[in-house]
Amino acid sequence: MNEFVIWGLTKDKSAPIDEIPLFTNASSKAECDAIMIKLASNHGCHRMRVQVIDGSVPDFAACVAI
Secondary structure, X not given: OEEEEEEEEOOOOOOHHHOXXXXXXXXXXXXXXXXXXXXXXXXXXXXXXXXXXXXXXXXXXXXXXX
């Protein structure tokens, strides 16, 4: 299960260090694209990006060669 997090800057910020998570409940990249348009037009957010977090548990046994 993937989690999609939209990061970006609010309208009053311009430095990359001020980047914050703007939205965390998206279920797909397409939904993120629509939300980023709304964040930009309604709230002035800019320099947005999407982080995809893979929440599945890795198979550690497959990583270890014994």
